Amino acid sequence: MLLFFGHGPEENEAARVARSVFEAFNAHNWERMETLYAQDVEMMDPAFEGIKIGKEGMTEFYRSVPDIHDEVKTLTASGNTVVVEFVATGTIEGQKFSMPICTVFKIEKGVVVSDHTYYDKN
Secondary structure (H helix, E strand, O other): OOEEOOOOOOOOHHHHHHHHHHHHHHOOOHHHHHHOEEEEEEEEOOOOOOEEEOOOOOOHHHHOOOOOEEEEEEEEEEOOEEEEEEEEEEEEOOEEEEEEEEEEEEEEOOEEEEEEEEOOOO
16 A cells, blocks of 8 residues: 555645655666755664765665665655655565665755664664
């Protein structure tokens, strides 16, 4: 099931930007995806310790997984905050994976300024 709260003509800019991130991701259009992030984006992910500032190298891992795909389950927007629940799938070193993930985006002036991602990395 795919839910876009506020989807349609009244959908807010934050939801449109977040959806564009996933569209670019699933098209493997990494350059387009990077344009949707602020130069000084704040990123948090269990893959690295603490908070990373800046988008440098943000798509390197994705580029190494040729069949990576995110299936958005829900996308909920309120103001400039968007919460997205999705399942990432792909193949790494011959092993298929499927991982439920939740990302909280903050969007300002049409770009992602904060991307906090949560999943169980074990």
